[in-house]
Amino acid sequence: MTIGDELLYGQVIDTNSAFMGQELGKIGLRVRQISSVSDRADEIVAALDQARQRAQVVLITGGLGPTKDDLTKHVLARYFGTELVLHEPTLRHVEEIFQRFNRPMLDVNRQQALVPANCEVLHNAVGTAPGMWFSDQGTIFVSMPGVPFEMKRLMTDHVLPRLQALFHIAPIEHLVVMTAGLGESFLAQKIEDWEDALPANIKLAYLPSFGAVRLRLTGSDDGQPNLRGRMLALLPVLRERIGEYIFAEEETTLEAAIGRLLLARNLTIGTAESCTGGLVAHRLTSVAGSSAYFRGSIVAYHNDIKQEELGVQAATLAQFGAVSEATVREMAEGARRRLGVDVAVATSGIAGPTGATDTKQVGTVCLAYADGTQTISREYVLDRGRALNVEYAAQSVLTLLRQQLAQENKSGVVIASEAKQSVLFSAPNPIM
Amino acid sequence: MTIGDELLYGQVIDTNSAFMGQELGKIGLRVRQISSVSDRADEIVAALDQARQRAQVVLITGGLGPTKDDLTKHVLARYFGTELVLHEPTLRHVEEIFQRFNRPMLDVNRQQALVPANCEVLHNAVGTAPGMWFSDQGTIFVSMPGVPFEMKRLMTDHVLPRLQALFHIAPIEHLVVMTAGLGESFLAQKIEDWEDALPANIKLAYLPSFGAVRLRLTGSDDGQPNLRGRMLALLPVLRERIGEYIFAEEETTLEAAIGRLLLARNLTIGTAESCTGGLVAHRLTSVAGSSAYFRGSIVAYHNDIKQEELGVQAATLAQFGAVSEATVREMAEGARRRLGVDVAVATSGIAGPTGATDTKQVGTVCLAYADGTQTISREYVLDRGRALNVEYAAQSVLTLLRQQLAQENKSGVVIASEAKQSVLFSAPNPIM
Numbered sequence: 001m002t003i004g005d006e007l008l009y010g011q012v013i014d015t016n017s018a019f020m021g022q023e024l025g026k027i028g029l030r031v032r033q034i035s036s037v038s039d040r041a042d043e044i045v046a047a048l049d050q051a052r053q054r055a056q057v058v059l060i061t062g063g064l065g066p067t068k069d070d071l072t073k074h075v076l077a078r079y080f081g082t083e084l085v086l087h088e089p090t091l092r093h094v095e096e097i098f099q100r101f102n103r104p105m106l107d108v109n110r111q112q113a114l115v116p117a118n119c120e121v122l123h124n125a126v127g128t129a130p131g132m133w134f135s136d137q138g139t140i141f142v143s144m145p146g147v148p149f150e151m152k153r154l155m156t157d158h159v160l161p162r163l164q165a166l167f168h169i170a171p172i173e174h175l176v177v178m179t180a181g182l183g184e185s186f187l188a189q190k191i192e193d194w195e196d197a198l199p200a201n202i203k204l205a206y207l208p209s210f211g212a213v214r215l216r217l218t219g220s221d222d223g224q225p226n227l228r229g230r231m232l233a234l235l236p237v238l239r240e241r242i243g244e245y246i247f248a249e250e251e252t253t254l255e256a257a258i259g260r261l262l263l264a265r266n267l268t269i270g271t272a273e274s275c276t277g278g279l280v281a282h283r284l285t286s287v288a289g290s291s292a293y294f295r296g297s298i299v300a301y302h303n304d305i306k307q308e309e310l311g312v313q314a315a316t317l318a319q320f321g322a323v324s325e326a327t328v329r330e331m332a333e334g335a336r337r338r339l340g341v342d343v344a345v346a347t348s349g350i351a352g353p354t355g356a357t358d359t360k361q362v363g364t365v366c367l368a369y370a371d372g373t374q375t376i377s378r379e380y381v382l383d384r385g386r387a388l389n390v391e392y393a394a395q396s397v398l399t400l401l402r403q404q405l406a407q408e409n410k411s412g413v414v415i416a417s418e419a420k421q422s423v424l425f426s427a428p429n430p431i432m
Numbered sequence: 433m434t435i436g437d438e439l440l441y442g443q444v445i446d447t448n449s450a451f452m453g454q455e456l457g458k459i460g461l462r463v464r465q466i467s468s469v470s471d472r473a474d475e476i477v478a479a480l481d482q483a484r485q486r487a488q489v490v491l492i493t494g495g496l497g498p499t500k501d502d503l504t505k506h507v508l509a510r511y512f513g514t515e516l517v518l519h520e521p522t523l524r525h526v527e528e529i530f531q532r533f534n535r536p537m538l539d540v541n542r543q544q545a546l547v548p549a550n551c552e553v554l555h556n557a558v559g560t561a562p563g564m565w566f567s568d569q570g571t572i573f574v575s576m577p578g579v580p581f582e583m584k585r586l587m588t589d590h591v592l593p594r595l596q597a598l599f600h601i602a603p604i605e606h607l608v609v610m611t612a613g614l615g616e617s618f619l620a621q622k623i624e625d626w627e628d629a630l631p632a633n634i635k636l637a638y639l640p641s642f643g644a645v646r647l648r649l650t651g652s653d654d655g656q657p658n659l660r661g662r663m664l665a666l667l668p669v670l671r672e673r674i675g676e677y678i679f680a681e682e683e684t685t686l687e688a689a690i691g692r693l694l695l696a697r698n699l700t701i702g703t704a705e706s707c708t709g710g711l712v713a714h715r716l717t718s719v720a721g722s723s724a725y726f727r728g729s730i731v732a733y734h735n736d737i738k739q740e741e742l743g744v745q746a747a748t749l750a751q752f753g754a755v756s757e758a759t760v761r762e763m764a765e766g767a768r769r770r771l772g773v774d775v776a777v778a779t780s781g782i783a784g785p786t787g788a789t790d791t792k793q794v795g796t797v798c799l800a801y802a803d804g805t806q807t808i809s810r811e812y813v814l815d816r817g818r819a820l821n822v823e824y825a826a827q828s829v830l831t832l833l834r835q836q837l838a839q840e841n842k843s844g845v846v847i848a849s850e851a852k853q854s855v856l857f858s859a860p861n862p863i864m
Contacts (some may be wrong), residue, residue, distance in 0.1 A: 006465075007450075007453075008453050008463040008465070008466060009453045009454060009456075009457040009463060010449070010450035010453035010454035010457070011449060011454075011637075013445065013446075013447055013450045014445075014446060014449070014450075014452075014466075014735070015445055017446075017468070018444075018445045018446075019442060019444070019570075020442070021439075021440050021441045021442035022443075024441075025441040025442070030614065031440040031470075032440075032470070033440070033467060033468065033469050033470075033475070034439065034446075034467065034473070035465060035466065035468075036449070036465065036466035036467075037465050038463075043464070043465070046486070047465065050482055054478070078713075083848040187561075204574070207443050216681065262826035270631075271710075271731075273710070274781070276714070277713050277714045277717030277722075277726075278703075278705070278709075278710025278711065278712070278713030278714040278717070278729055278731065280707045280710070281710030281716055282708070282710040282822075283734060284709070285709030285731075285822075286818070286819060286822070288784070288785055288786070288818055289786070290709075290733075291530040291733055291734070291787075293707075294733050294734075295733055295736070295737055295739035296730065296731050296732050296733050296734055296741070297709075297710055297729070297730075297731035298728065298729070298730060298731075298741075299703075299710065299713045299728050299729035299730075299731065300728050301717060301718075301722075301723055301726050301727055302723070302726075302727040302728055302729050304727070305727055305728035305771060306771065309728070309730075309741075309770075338741075340736065341739060352720070353720055353722070354721070355723075355846060375539055386718075386720055408604070
């Protein structure tokens with residue numbers, strides 16, 4: 001249950017419920033309903049009454065701030081027929097926070113230490129509003145602040161461990177396999193019989209996000225020993241079937257996986273970008289520590305810059321156009337030389353909504369990878385509108401980059417992967 | 433009411449409810465509750481029963497797909513005691529869609545044209561699952577697909593106009609003023625008396641998003657003529673008080689507003705980026721038509737690139753370090769020359785989590801603007817973690833850029849704005 005008018009009117013999107021749902025699912029609890037309600041006391045009470053009828057545990061966020069529209073703990077005190085009392089350890093914690101930031105403490109801040117008399121206080125290590133745990137006629141209610149990082153800290157520190165203990169939840173094991181370069185339905189086809197043969201206590205979930213699919217195996221206790229070991233034993237078949245699309249066997253990003261490959265091979269990288277306008281560089285540098293392998297980029301939107309900074313030949317531009325495999329190959333090779341890097345990738349495309357030529361339609365993107373011994377290029381036609389075309393182009397060139405780095409890493413031999421080109425964007429789902 | 437297990441377990445974040453809440457708020461309807469429920473028939477029915485007790489209108493999305501876990505219309509037919517019947521116009525529409533994409537049509541696709549006998553069908557121009565409008569014992573239920581762009585189209589084409597007509601909602605007027613560069617609470621302070629003096633039928637909402645605050649004036653009918661004109665007459669005072677932070681008087685982005693200023697002044701732009709790693713270029717090029725003024729960028733992560741590509745002096749790097757106003761000024765000036773642009777902005781910083789030096793802490797970012805007649809620089813210390821530090825640095829340099837372009841545009845005279853520096857990041861709210 002999330003509380004606040006700002007949620008009802010879409011001024012804030014309720015990401016708290018999504019986080020709580022993810023975490024509850026991981027420990028094997030079933031989520032019955034998510035409700036977002038207004039800041040009005042009578043409507044909060046009505047929602048509490050309904051929630052306790054459908055669930056054993058009601059997690060509540062929001063309405064614990066210091067201002068007058070923050071009603072939650074007052075409503076809860078009245079709902080449980082009790083009153084607010086001062087919680088000394090919380091008061092000292094709030095005082096410490098204000099001292100640390102050297103801010104004057106107002107009476108409203110002091111009131112953060114008032115809690116309903118019947119609650120157990122959950123220490124909020126990262127904020128002034130404490131969590132509150134209530135047990136009332138067989139139902140657990142937990143009230144947490146709406147600030148996402150405070151809620152997350154309270155969930156992790158207190159709420160999830162307590163729920164696991166309270167409900168004697170059998171240990172659940174998770175394995176995550178991250179893939180990129182093939183849509184959900186195509187992946188499913190390739191591993192259909194493997195999935196059908198999974199033991200009853202091990203479930204597979206496909207979690208697609210933009211241009212990537214996370215596979216999550218969830219194993220529940222079947223009374224036999226070494227659940228995790230038996231789950232790990234399922235992976236070799238998966239690697240055999242879809243190994244070329246797997247970029248990690250843990251939660252991570254494609255750009256972080258690329259960073260690890262570059263570090264392992266002691267290679268430096270740079271980019272030459274036209275249609276992606278710097279997004280590929282931004283993603284590569286979003287990884288902490290990327291300065292160890294990322295040197296720089298040339299964003300060459302205008303053809304002058306492609307020629308002057310990247311050494312693309314005027315003849316190439318004249319003959320094939322800026323959006324062509326020929327141009328993007330020269331861009332990647334030019335970036336290698338110009339930035340003094342081992343590996344470079346390049347993009348050029350017509351992001352849209354305008355810019356089509358006689359021979360190239362809006363959404364045409366060309367990508368290239370160059371490492372000094374070889375240059376590989378691709379051409380795709382996308383049709384998702386400007387912003388998504390740019391996102392897909394960046395995701396695709398990073399996918400190409402990772403596949404090349406991984407292949408060379410394994411065998412020293414480059415395996416041409418032209419055959420994959422046709423399926424990369426043929427997934428009918430808008431989430432590739 | 434949004435339907436689907438994927439919402440309960442956070443595999444998909446419920447943005448549909450946020451959109452519906454925004455649109456309902458705009459036409460003056462009060463949103464009572466948002467509920468997300470599972471794919472189970474009995475739980476959908478329980479939620480319908482509770483929803484009709486608190487609201488006159490229940491909007492439902494999800495569960496209208498062609499697969500067997502898509503239960504919504506079956507549940508609704510049973511809930512209303514009716515049966516599914518074939519809707520001929522919908523069948524023809526579905527057939528047309530499959531013909532257009534040259535795909536074989538399966539029986540499950542044909543079933544998209546089955547609807548409960550008591551509904552009015554709402555034509556879905558952009559998908560195969562129609563919307564359904566039910567009126568049952570004084571309550572309106574509307575079922576729409578969960579695919580966001582289909583739901584949005586149905587809301588705009590059918591649902592919102594029908595609701596406005598049905599409830600005789602008085603016309604509501606909205607004015608939006610977009611600001612960047614000053615936090616919500618500081619803005620509020622500057623316009624407090626103006627806000628307090630607003631007529632009773634005109635409300636102001638502060639809608640903060642990352643590094644920007646949207647001000648929305650909502651005027652409801654007071655029986656007097658020319659509501660919109662009277663609202664527009666309120667803006668001059670707002671412009672006088674906070675004009676330097678206003679970048680548009682309509683819904684738009686900061687980068688789009690910058691694009692308009694560049695086009696109006698016939699100026700070209702490029703960027704030189706270290707800590708932002710290409711994000712500033714990516715944002716500038718996210719605007720359709722940006723190739724008319726954006727030429728390119730140098731992402732200079734490594735100091736070699738700062739020297740070779742941007743002409744930063746070795747002595748400057750040695751004396752002041754890469755993260756310094758001196759370096760970032762030379763970067764901006766170098767980008768102007770190198771990229772052949774009229775205006776350039778530059779960033780350099782320690783995004784974190786590591787990289788602090790003896791004199792510079794993590795989160796230090798330096799920004800510069802150069803236009804040939806002047807170079808302006810800023811230094812801030814941010815503390816929001818790597819990803820947000822990068823986002824804030826990009827937002828800040830775009831804010832600096834816009835302010836400079838706007839000032840010069842108005843008067844031809846550059847007004848030094850050093851005094852503002854201290855407040856830009858002092859807002860205590862994580863959403864600046």
